[in-house]
Amino acid sequence: MTLLVRARELIGRPVVTLGGTDVAEVKDVLYRVSIGRMIGFSLNARGFLGGPLGTGLRWSEVHGLGRDAVMVSGEEAFRPLSELLDGTDPGDRDVLGDRVFTDRGVELGVVTDVVFAVESQAKVVGYEIGDLKVRGPSPGRKAFIPAPDTVSVSGEALVVPNAATDYLRDDLAGLGAAVEEFRARLRDNS
Amino acid sequence: MRLRECLGHPVLDTSTATTIARIDGLVVDPAQRRIAAIRLRGAGRKPIYLLWEDLDAFGPDAVTVASAEVLRRLENGALPYPELESIGRRVLTEAGDELGTVEDLEFDPSSGAVEAVFTQSDQIDGKRILGLGAYALVVAKPEHAPVLPTDRPPG
Numbered sequence: 001m002t003l004l005v006r007a008r009e010l011i012g013r014p015v016v017t018l019g020g021t022d023v024a025e026v027k028d029v030l031y032r033v034s035i036g037r038m039i040g041f042s043l044n045a046r047g048f049l050g051g052p053l054g055t056g057l058r059w060s061e062v063h064g065l066g067r068d069a070v071m072v073s074g075e076e077a078f079r080p081l082s083e084l085l086d087g088t089d090p091g092d093r094d095v096l097g098d099r100v101f102t103d104r105g106v107e108l109g110v111v112t113d114v115v116f117a118v119e120s121q122a123k124v125v126g127y128e129i130g131d132l133k134v135r136g137p138s139p140g141r142k143a144f145i146p147a148p149d150t151v152s153v154s155g156e157a158l159v160v161p162n163a164a165t166d167y168l169r170d171d172l173a174g175l176g177a178a179v180e181e182f183r184a185r186l187r188d189n190s
Numbered sequence: 191m192r193l194r195e196c197l198g199h200p201v202l203d204t205s206t207a208t209t210i211a212r213i214d215g216l217v218v219d220p221a222q223r224r225i226a227a228i229r230l231r232g233a234g235r236k237p238i239y240l241l242w243e244d245l246d247a248f249g250p251d252a253v254t255v256a257s258a259e260v261l262r263r264l265e266n267g268a269l270p271y272p273e274l275e276s277i278g279r280r281v282l283t284e285a286g287d288e289l290g291t292v293e294d295l296e297f298d299p300s301s302g303a304v305e306a307v308f309t310q311s312d313q314i315d316g317k318r319i320l321g322l323g324a325y326a327l328v329v330a331k332p333e334h335a336p337v338l339p340t341d342r343p344p345g
Binding site for chain 1: 282285287288320322323326327
C-alpha cells in the first residue's frame with residue numbers, strides 16, 4: 001500500500017541528515033499539478049527565528065519521507081530554489097484556493113490540499129476539496145477526490161474529469177483505494 | 191553489558207589497586223558502531239576520557255587500566271565524532287519515522303561493539319546504526335543494515 005501524504009501536513013517537518021543533524025525544515029511543497037508531480041520542497045532554517053533559506057530539495061534527493069522527518073544524505077543535496085522552479089509556472093505550482101470544476105461544468109468546491117503518493121516519484125493522486133458544493137461522503141463540507149495523471153489548471157481553477165465525482169472519499173485510506181478504481185475506470189473508458 | 195548497568199562503576203588502576211575515576215557515560219562512534227571512549231567522573235570540571243583502546247578490561251564490576259596515565263583530558267572537538275549522550279536521544283529510521291528515544295545500549299565488553307539499542311518500544315540491532323547527531327540517532331531499515339569489514343560473520 002503506497003503511502004499517501006497531504007502537502008499541508010509536510011509543512012514544518014524537519015529535514016534530517018543520515019548523520020542525525022536537523023539541517024532545515026520544510027517551508028513549502030513544490031509540485032506541478034498539470035503533470036501531477038512533486039518537484040520537491042523549499043526550505044526554512046530550523047528554530048524559532050528560522051526564515052527561508054532560499055534553497056530547495058529535489059524529490060529525487062530525498063532519502064526517505066516518514067511520519068516524523070524528511071531524510072537526506074546531507075546538505076550538499078540542497079539547491080538554489082530558482083533551479084528547482086526554473087521552467088515552471090506559478091499557477092501550476094500553487095493550487096490552494098483554486099476553484100475545482102468538472103469537465104461537464106459542475107463546480108465542486110475549492111482546493112484545500114494536494115495529496116501525493118510517495119514512491120520513487122512522488123505523484124499527485126488527489127486533492128482535498130473544501131467548501132464542497134456537491135453531496136460529499138460525509139456530512140462535513142470537505143472531501144478527497146482522486147486526480148488523473150494530468151489536469152488542466154490555470155492560476156484560479158482546476159478541471160477534473162466528471163467521473164472523479166463518483167469517487168469522493170472522506171479519508172486518505174478511502175482515497176487510496178479510490179485512486180486505483182478511478183484510474184482503472186479511466187483506462188477502461190479510453 | 192548494558193550502558194545503564196555500568197554507570198558509576200569504578201575504573202581501577204591495577205598497578206596501585208586504587209579507584210581513579212567512575213564511569214559517567216559512554217561515547218559511541220557511529221561509523222564503527224562501537225564504544226569509542228568512556229567519559230569519567232573525576233576531580234575537576236573538564237571531562238576526562240578513557241579511550242577504548244587504552245583500557246585493559248571492561249569487567250562486569252569495574253574497568254581496569256594498567257596506569258592512571260592513560261586517562262585523557264580532551265578538549266572539545268578532540269574526538270572525531272560528536273560526544274553526544276546516547277540515553278534520551280531521539281531514534282529516527284532512514285525512512286523518517288521515530289522509534290522513541292534511547293533507553294539503553296547493549297555492547298560487547300571485549301570488543302566494544304554496540305550490539306543493540308533499546309527504545310521504549312523496540313530493540314534495534316546495533317548494525318543498523320547509521321549516524322548519531324544532535325537531533326537523532328539514525329538507524330537503517332532492518333534489511334538495509336550496512337555491513338562493515340570488521341563485522342564477524344554470523345554463527
